[in-house]
Amino acid sequence: MTPKDPGPVYCLNPGCGNPIGRSAGSGRPRNYCSDACGRAYRRAREKSPTPDTLAHDAFAAQVADDLARVVAHMLQLTRDRQPLSALTLLRLVEGDLEDLKAALIQQARDQRQKNADIAQCLGLPSEQITRKLSADAVRRRIESRPLRTRTRVRLPRQAASPPTLAPRTVSAARIPGHRRTPDGAADVTPSRARDPARHRAGPAAVLTRALAHLQHVSGKTRRELADDTGVSASYVSRVLSGERCPSWKVARLFTLACEGDPAEVRPLWEAARAHLPVQRQSLPAALRGLHLAAARPPADELGEHTRLTAHAITGMFHGTAVPSWEDVEELAHALDAEAQPLRPLWNAACAAVAAPLSSAGGPVTEVIG
Template sequence: MSKRKAPNGKCRFCKRPIQQLNRVGRRREYCSLACRRSAQRERGKGLEAKKETTSTLPLGRSVTEDLQLLVARLLSAEYEGKSLEVRLRLASEVSREVEHYMSAAVHEEHVRGASWEQVAAAASVSPATARTRWAPREVERRLSRRAADRAAARQLEATLPAARLPVDEQALTESTARAGSKLAAALSFLHRESGLTIKEAAAQIGGGLSAPYVSRILSGERLPTWEVTQELVTACGGDPREVSLLWEHAQGMAPPVRHPLNDAVDRLHAALRGLHLAAARPSSDHIADASDGLLAPADVTAVLSGRMVPTWTMTGALVKALGGWPADVRPLWEAVEYGFLVRLDPGDLAQTPCLPLRLPDPALGTDPDLPES
């Protein structure tokens, strides 16, 4: 908007006539305080959009990070059996963000000097189609619109915090953030225990990762792929299975709750050992003290070693003592309970032991004493 004074005594925002009350001093440019604030919001929205489109972070990478979250929500909706309407809406958002990524990626490569012939070959289209589809003005218009939409969404979230996300998506986002923090803590602890320098750890990871990037993984600034996570944990002398559930949750993946019983038991134990690792492996006595008397040291040892399937009360107390969030682990425990119940013979239910269930020591090479199918 022009900074000139309102022509003909009209409000710069709503264009309605303004009655100038004084003949001296600065002329009124807005008819009301509401119009002044609305104009300020419009200017702020434009600055926010411009800031986002000129970010120092590669735009393609920024779009990809948002795309990852959308795909995680779609996967969660599929696991949870959401309605077709919800899944198609999420799929539509994914498709739209893929188009944004393609525009950003082509634009960045073109700025680096790639010819339209090279872009066309990479996209399997003709050079004429590439020029039309990803012309600089068209890409700028598309990405500016995306930035403005995101800025408006953030403004709405700021004024309506309770309506940021549907309840299930809000919970998923919070769980993802917690798991990402725990994953970083677990990886950082393993690295410290290994005695390796960051440069030495990076050298053992395929793909040529730099030491600064590995440092950002350990600090929680970057979420690694599963392949990188496995290699980093192995290089530091750990067991990737202990962080697999943390990684899945950090990615926003909601695992199916109906695993075979033995698998469900293994996943629950792995999740608990992952939290134990993220807490820097405190002793069983320390955990028992932190549980306010709900756990005995022997029970803590039995659960973490895989020799006991705990009750939910014990599981929740253990998770809280380890600094975790019981709601994040509840689906894993319910999967165990479900698998345990469906494998029982109804006629023998009264004679079958219930949770907590003690299992043989895995070191003896015997199978868990679970109900037979």
């Protein structure tokens, strides 16, 4: 049996990214490659919002908006005397409340608020904030939201946000010509990618498909891959059959042995392991990873299954602009993969777009569908 390998851990300073050597002792694990690097990052964070801070703000606004919509729909169901439908939504509300609590706690910590003050607002002992709602626990809660199975309820679409929420300035960096329309008519082209009855592959299955495709195009035998990765041939067989999820060390060596790009496989591995990403990843790389797992179908073929143009799909793979979440979701579905694991990367891409305007004193913008 191959020994467990957690893979490399990288410095949390976005401008650094150096690997961190973590010992197997019982001490607190290091988050930065050096004390000086950690101090520099904290000083920069205090002076201006970091991409992480902007992503946390966008996440909190998104959860609050989702919660407001669900509660408004529950109110209507209650008035219409539909208790079973309202109870179904109650599960979603309870999860959203916990996510919103985590998001607000993270916002408060981004603003350098003390744990004692946060605990006082929640009516909890300060020790509980430190122990059960630590920074790591809150971060895991935020990152796990897209990976959790949520109650699938079709809520009525709203033209605007609920009146209790302040309107947000929208300035989307859209890919030109992103939607196909017949003879310039309205966007009514049906999308087979959005068929609700169509089964989507989960993160683990997507990773398995990607590794299997790499092995197929490389022409290498499982024995050769075992020699390249330093594991047994039977272990390679279990990985390619989906029985085992390899460590990142093995997955990376496997990808390199097949002449693949580890940057495309890393987001798939993170989603399969339900891990908090330990290094900066991009949305285009994750989309290329899904493309790899689907055996890289041509863009025009994908366009036939969606309302996206081939030009828009190619642009999403290369990151020429930040697409709307609706377009990301549609492309993921066309590649037979779940879209929600991409949500944190999309939030980070939106935050990166908003960062220059925010630091210059302009309105914070977000890319929306």
